[in-house]
Amino acid sequence: MKNILFKNGTVVNHNNITKSDVLISNKKIIQIDENIKVEGQFEVIDCNGMLVFPGMIDAHTHMGIPIKDGWSADDFESGSKSALNGGVTAIVDFTVLEKDQSLVESINERNKLAEKSVIDVALHCNITRFDKNILAEIPEIIKMGYNSFKVFTTYEEANMMLTYNQIEEVSKIIYDNGGLLMVHSEDNNVIKKASEPLIAKKLIHPKYHAIARPPEAEVVAIEKMAEISERTGCKTYIVHLNTAKGLNIAKDCANMYVETCPQYLLLDDSVYEREDGAMFVASPPLRKQEDCAALWQGIENGWVDVLATDHCPFMLADKQKGIPFQNIPNGIGGVETLFPVMLNQFIERGISLSRLVQLICANPARIFDLNDNYGELTIGKKANLVIVDPNKIESDWTGKLRSKTDWNAFSEFPAIFPEKVIISGEVIN
Numbered sequence: 001m002k003n004i005l006f007k008n009g010t011v012v013n014h015n016n017i018t019k020s021d022v023l024i025s026n027k028k029i030i031q032i033d034e035n036i037k038v039e040g041q042f043e044v045i046d047c048n049g050m051l052v053f054p055g056m057i058d059a060h061t062h063m064g065i066p067i068k069d070g071w072s073a074d075d076f077e078s079g080s081k082s083a084l085n086g087g088v089t090a091i092v093d094f095t096v097l098e099k100d101q102s103l104v105e106s107i108n109e110r111n112k113l114a115e116k117s118v119i120d121v122a123l124h125c126n127i128t129r130f131d132k133n134i135l136a137e138i139p140e141i142i143k144m145g146y147n148s149f150k151v152f153t154t155y156e157e158a159n160m161m162l163t164y165n166q167i168e169e170v171s172k173i174i175y176d177n178g179g180l181l182m183v184h185s186e187d188n189n190v191i192k193k194a195s196e197p198l199i200a201k202k203l204i205h206p207k208y209h210a211i212a213r214p215p216e217a218e219v220v221a222i223e224k225m226a227e228i229s230e231r232t233g234c235k236t237y238i239v240h241l242n243t244a245k246g247l248n249i250a251k252d253c254a255n256m257y258v259e260t261c262p263q264y265l266l267l268d269d270s271v272y273e274r275e276d277g278a279m280f281v282a283s284p285p286l287r288k289q290e291d292c293a294a295l296w297q298g299i300e301n302g303w304v305d306v307l308a309t310d311h312c313p314f315m316l317a318d319k320q321k322g323i324p325f326q327n328i329p330n331g332i333g334g335v336e337t338l339f340p341v342m343l344n345q346f347i348e349r350g351i352s353l354s355r356l357v358q359l360i361c362a363n364p365a366r367i368f369d370l371n372d373n374y375g376e377l378t379i380g381k382k383a384n385l386v387i388v389d390p391n392k393i394e395s396d397w398t399g400k401l402r403s404k405t406d407w408n409a410f411s412e413f414p415a416i417f418p419e420k421v422i423i424s425g426e427v428i429n
Ligand SMILES: [Zn+2]
Pocket: 060, 062, 310
């Protein structure tokens, strides 16, 4: 294993930005200092003018998801290669709990698929069924080292929903065992009510996806979750929060973490009118400009804890044959563009790059127990580094992508792709 000195770069951590050299050896960071001198078996990489970031974490991905007649575009292999291309050296994916499967079986099955990944993979455990066996398994799963569990307040038709009472039961057990509850927060009744008139009128265009799943669905579900988390004390992480009103409730709730995604910050529901509108169908749907603005405010104020992608891309043809809108496979890709697009946005908007590192690195590392190797560039952590030239802003970058999908939601936004990504001491690119 090579020893490498990264010289003259600007190290960007969650709490400071310093001009420092970084020395790595045997897959680990062994020194960070001004003017490190080395002799002998060291390669030197000049990072003058470069920003040196820790390896990024995408805490919300879905690799290789089955749909009616096929699969999502990225499996763990192509998805992880594309992640690495964009500076993400670890993902946290979700288990898929099949009918009659135990939680342990669902974890084992997902870990097997993840063996093809070229980056680190951790897992959140989906709880999409409520029975006494599942409840009994939760403490064991936490002992096995899986501390985050996701539930859904919707998708009744797909047999994935838990009622609020069931979620409260689950919360209590998770709290007692020191775990974390993650919630897909869209109220099923609000969605039902909004969908009925659309179905009655046979309205099928992709734009009705946003009308069928209105902002109130999120607001009602987050209100309920705030009450539950206050009663149980359970730390509750709202995945892909996307409305101004939802954020307003979550920010005042002591036990709540907030995740949002680039699509909810950068895109609004007007895209559903586009010819490729079906491609933007994801649940929850895209919202209004006011919501995007509120989320950016939340990023600046510290109300948003994590930026992740909900990565689940499909091929153009697979999405477009899905009309009526209820049949469009749900999901947008993003793991590869998370860091390059957001880095440019933070620079353009004058937001501190330390804040970016908090959102895509330090906070997810802390919340999901990945601190041993992730979260910051510091002595003893795994040698995962992302080296970036902040002046290399590109507007035509889709040709660089390694994801298998033939479409990207963020192609209109400039991006800064890494010059080099280092994973476990291995230099990629
Ligand atoms: Zn998701």
